[in-house]
Amino acid sequence: MGKCLIIGCGGVAGVAIHKCCQNSEVFEEICIASRTKSKCDALKEKLQPTTRTKIHTAQVDADHVEELIELINKFKPDVVLNLALPYQDLTIMDACLATKTHYVDTANYEPLDTAKFEYKWQWDYRERFEKAGITALLGSGFDPGVTGVFSAYAMKHEFDEIHTIDILDANAGDHGYPFATNFNPEINIREVSANGSYWENGKWIETKPMEIKRVYNFPEIGEKEMYLLHHEELESLGLNIKGIQRIRFFMTFGQSYLTHLKCLENVGMTSIEPIEFEGKQIVPLQFLKAVLPDPATLGPRTKGKTNIGCIFRGIKDGKEKNYYLYNVCDHQECYREVGSQAISYTTGVPAMIGASMLMTGTWKGPGVFNIEEFDPDPFMDALNKWGLPWQESHNPELVD
Numbered sequence: 376m377g378k379c380l381i382i383g384c385g386g387v388a389g390v391a392i393h394k395c396c397q398n399s400e401v402f403e404e405i406c407i408a409s410r411t412k413s414k415c416d417a418l419k420e421k422l423q424p425t426t427r428t429k430i431h432t433a434q435v436d437a438d439h440v441e442e443l444i445e446l447i448n449k450f451k452p453d454v455v456l457n458l459a460l461p462y463q464d465l466t467i468m469d470a471c472l473a474t475k476t477h478y479v480d481t482a483n484y485e486p487l488d489t490a491k492f493e494y495k496w497q498w499d500y501r502e503r504f505e506k507a508g509i510t511a512l513l514g515s516g517f518d519p520g521v522t523g524v525f526s527a528y529a530m531k532h533e534f535d536e537i538h539t540i541d542i543l544d545a546n547a548g549d550h551g552y553p554f555a556t557n558f559n560p561e562i563n564i565r566e567v568s569a570n571g572s573y574w575e576n577g578k579w580i581e582t583k584p585m586e587i588k589r590v591y592n593f594p595e596i597g598e599k600e601m602y603l604l605h606h607e608e609l610e611s612l613g614l615n616i617k618g619i620q621r622i623r624f625f626m627t628f629g630q631s632y633l634t635h636l637k638c639l640e641n642v643g644m645t646s647i648e649p650i651e652f653e654g655k656q657i658v659p660l661q662f663l664k665a666v667l668p669d670p671a672t673l674g675p676r677t678k679g680k681t682n683i684g685c686i687f688r689g690i691k692d693g694k695e696k697n698y699y700l701y702n703v704c705d706h707q708e709c710y711r712e713v714g715s716q717a718i719s720y721t722t723g724v725p726a727m728i729g730a731s732m733l734m735t736g737t738w739k740g741p742g743v744f745n746i747e748e749f750d751p752d753p754f755m756d757a758l759n760k761w762g763l764p765w766q767e768s769h770n771p772e773l774v775d
């Protein structure tokens with residue numbers, strides 16, 4: 376069907392690339408391009424003998440628009456799938472505009488110096504993408520990503536009005552380390568050490584980090600403590616699910632993780648303010664990332680399951696109704712299939728599906744879109760087909 380340029384070759388990209396190679400009908404050719412080309416070459420060597428997809432590799436520094444434009448002009452992809460870090464979103468979008476190529480990512484743009492988790496910088500590209508006749512699909516991971524698709528599906532098939540959404544993200548995986556993060560540590564720690572917030576009646580209610588805690592009995596996982604966080608999809612769902620009154624996001628954390636995080640915070644290691652060290656400016660959080668286990672190495676050690684989903688409350692045919700859509704994913708099964716744990720898997724699979732929606736023209740329309748703005752049905756089918764089957768409950772336990 377076409378060609379996809381994948382930027383980044385970390386945990387999430389590794390899974391997405393495996394999945395593109397399983398879906399050779401759509402992904403006839405891919406180019407894996409990252410800062411460290413040796414990682415791309417190693418993956419190509421492993422996967423090329425197993426797939427009909429033709430794999431190319433390239434070195435690129437995605438902070439530089441000119442380098443990206445040169446690579447895109449050379450490979451001529453139909454879609455660029457950005458699986459580098461949120462800092463590169465805008466340079467990659469600029470290169471897509473210059474070359475009139477569709478764009479997909481899994482995380483909103485962030486400036487290096489502030490942790491904001493806001494879409495405003497990328498939404499500013501709407502008019503330019505419309506004029507160029509190309510599509511940007513924002514947030515095609517799990518959360519954001521599948522959570523938006525679940526919301527659009529619930530709105531389309533289960534409700535006349537949705538009043539509240541609680542997004543619950545549980546990881547009952549155990550990697551055996553006292554402290555490690557399941558995806559890029561810098562992004563993960565920025566997310567959990569920021570203030571929490573939720574959307575209620577058209578405005579943000581801010582909380583201190585980890586101020587709101589609940590216990591929830593997750594299907595197939597059991598009881599877990601979870602904490603309210605700010606999360607980027609609250610912003611787009613607040614606008615796109617008409618009539619919504621409240622949206623919250625909760626994530627589970629174990630006591631050991633929280634104790635370590637508090638200590639690292641107290642000594643200043645989670646700061647994103649640069650400091651001078653031996654004559655050089657360093658960002659403490661980036662240094663911390665360098666000493667923590669690489670999330671890509673957690674795969675063989677992690678046992679247990681994840682459960683991520685959305686609980687909806689609203690009205691159907693004049694009656695109040697509750698509905699829960701979720702996916703359960705097993706770390707060890709993911710590792711057996713693609714060599715990584717479930718956190719990368721649950722992000723990499725929807726990233727491949729999002730790119731395939733644009734490659735096949737199933738989703739189209741020039742502009743910049745969040746995932747819940749498209750028809751959820753083909754994506755829901757693809758989740759079942761490509762390894763993230765969803766389950767539903769019409770009588771879920773609710774979160775107070």
Ligand code: NDP
Nearest residue numbers: 383384385386387410411437459482516517518519558559
């Ligand atoms: P990793 O740190 O494992 O991988 C990032 C990759 O990007 C690395 O290969 C890195 O190269 C590459 N990279 C970084 N900077 C550049 C650059 N300037 N130019 C080219 N390549 C670059 O991160 P993850 O795979 O864990 O995460 C990838 C993305 O997925 C992140 O944006 C993250 O926020 C997002 N994510 C989204 C989730 C969701 O559900 N929506 C969940 C989890 C993650 P190098 O190897 O040289 O360092």
